[in-house]
Amino acid sequence: MSGSTININQFDRAYFIGVGGIGMSALARYFNGQGWSVGGYDKTKTTFTAQLESEGIEIHYSDFGSNIPTPYEDVTRTLVVYTPAIPSNFGELMHVRHSKYTVLKRAEVLGMITRDSKALGVAGTHGKTTTSTILAHLLNESSLKCNAFLGGISTNFQSNFIRGESDLTVVEADEFDRSFLQLNPFASIITSTDADHLDIYGSNDHFFDGFKEYVERIDVNGFLVRHSSVRINHKNEVTYGLDIPADYRGFNPRFEEGRFFFDLDTPSGCWTEVELGIPGLHNAENAIACIALCKGLGLTEDVIRHGLKTFAGVKRRFEYHIRTNDFIYIDDYAHHPTEICALVSSVRLLYPNQKITGVFQPHLFSRTRDFFDEFVRELSQLDEVILLPIYPAREEPLPGITSAALLEQIKVTEKRLANPIDAVNYLANKSSGVLLSIGAGDIDRIVPQLKKAFTE
Numbered sequence: 001m002s003g004s005t006i007n008i009n010q011f012d013r014a015y016f017i018g019v020g021g022i023g024m025s026a027l028a029r030y031f032n033g034q035g036w037s038v039g040g041y042d043k044t045k046t047t048f049t050a051q052l053e054s055e056g057i058e059i060h061y062s063d064f065g066s067n068i069p070t071p072y073e074d075v076t077r078t079l080v081v082y083t084p085a086i087p088s089n090f091g092e093l094m095h096v097r098h099s100k101y102t103v104l105k106r107a108e109v110l111g112m113i114t115r116d117s118k119a120l121g122v123a124g125t126h127g128k129t130t131t132s133t134i135l136a137h138l139l140n141e142s143s144l145k146c147n148a149f150l151g152g153i154s155t156n157f158q159s160n161f162i163r164g165e166s167d168l169t170v171v172e173a174d175e176f177d178r179s180f181l182q183l184n185p186f187a188s189i190i191t192s193t194d195a196d197h198l199d200i201y202g203s204n205d206h207f208f209d210g211f212k213e214y215v216e217r218i219d220v221n222g223f224l225v226r227h228s229s230v231r232i233n234h235k236n237e238v239t240y241g242l243d244i245p246a247d248y249r250g251f252n253p254r255f256e257e258g259r260f261f262f263d264l265d266t267p268s269g270c271w272t273e274v275e276l277g278i279p280g281l282h283n284a285e286n287a288i289a290c291i292a293l294c295k296g297l298g299l300t301e302d303v304i305r306h307g308l309k310t311f312a313g314v315k316r317r318f319e320y321h322i323r324t325n326d327f328i329y330i331d332d333y334a335h336h337p338t339e340i341c342a343l344v345s346s347v348r349l350l351y352p353n354q355k356i357t358g359v360f361q362p363h364l365f366s367r368t369r370d371f372f373d374e375f376v377r378e379l380s381q382l383d384e385v386i387l388l389p390i391y392p393a394r395e396e397p398l399p400g401i402t403s404a405a406l407l408e409q410i411k412v413t414e415k416r417l418a419n420p421i422d423a424v425n426y427l428a429n430k431s432s433g434v435l436l437s438i439g440a441g442d443i444d445r446i447v448p449q450l451k452k453a454f455t456e
Helices: 022-033 047-054 091-097 106-113 128-140 176-182 204-216 281-296 301-309 337-350 365-370 372-379 403-409 420-427 443-455
Strands: 013-017 037-041 058-060 078-082 102-105 118-123 147-154 159-162 168-173 187-190 223-227 237-242 248-256 259-266 269-276 319-323 327-332 356-360 384-387 414-417 433-438
Touching: 013 022, 013 091, 022 037, 022 047, 022 106, 022 147, 022 159, 047 058, 078 106, 091 102, 102 106, 102 176, 106 176, 118 128, 118 204, 128 147, 128 168, 128 281, 128 301, 176 204, 187 204, 187 281, 223 281, 237 281, 248 281, 248 337, 259 281, 269 281, 269 301, 281 301, 281 337, 319 443, 327 337, 327 443, 337 356, 337 372, 337 433, 356 420, 356 443, 365 372, 372 403, 384 403, 384 420, 403 414, 420 443, 433 443
Parallel strands: 013 037, 013 078, 037 058, 078 102, 118 168, 118 187, 147 168, 187 223, 223 237, 237 248, 327 433, 356 384, 356 433, 384 414
Antiparallel strands: 147 159, 248 259, 259 269, 319 327
């Protein structure tokens, strides 16, 4: 049964298989706030799952099989939500599928609960989380307000879910597993269509076709905000970009006395000295996309400027952990070569005379294989490289695709392989320059260890 044929009001409890995931947990928080009973499974207890538990969400960390908790035994009143990252032979998933529960993917449920609102989608291979979080912040600093389901923890809101009294809902339109085809947005941003998830789509052309189908789902009375490099059109559209021709064209990005600015040409005139609360060339471009969408919704320049200036960022997106005169430590979720390029380019702009060391954990064997040469090129822009083993997630190893093979091709003199413990011990001796921890796997687990080592 698909989400489009279900009335969500028939349920009053939700059971999540993979509740600790960033997208799943936003939905869990939504239903919890609706007064539903909410519980579920996750593989590992973390600080984040502990936070969910403190909010009243019941979580366990082993496969209960057919013995799921008593509140969720009522098949007619329980909505089961699962993530595609869960193996199909997982005991609880097999049980609910064979017991006449309504079992839906996260994306189907997101489509259901945004169906009756004006969904504002943020799609694209790169920058979805930061862009959607900027957009949600701008709207909530205005009179419009919004709800938001985010792919990261907003520093301003300290959550990945925002509940607002509004008919607007900001959602990340995720291309993984074709999830974004469950949405029918009123308006959408598309940041990029660089190929990714080729294990799902099979080819660059099929990947691009997925985005074309997504654009066709935009409301006939809505509009598209697309990066100038994106070659997909909509009858109502505006383009944006940084230092490239566009309807909203950013230029002159600069870092002055610890504050980040850019200028902007718009269809109605030039904005000078636009201040963004976080630095980075890619963040400036994400902000420009949000400016364009917010102007399309009727926000004024003054309101938008205030929102951009007060934006505090997203956890694991260009997130500063140490910032002194001699030493900078930034953690970032970048896991695609284009994202690594944007990260390193931004750091070079901010700290042009500093040595940049990057510790990188490749994410997925298939992605490492598909973009091997591109990873080599972008990681070679660093001054020093430490590679952790590839994070497999849902995948089995592929012959010849290893961090050692990647390191061999990287054109940097100072480079090494390390496991997480050895990487922390080695990096603990850093006292100058810029350190980046980069990746989408579990590299974030070494962040507190590094911070402790640097401050002891």
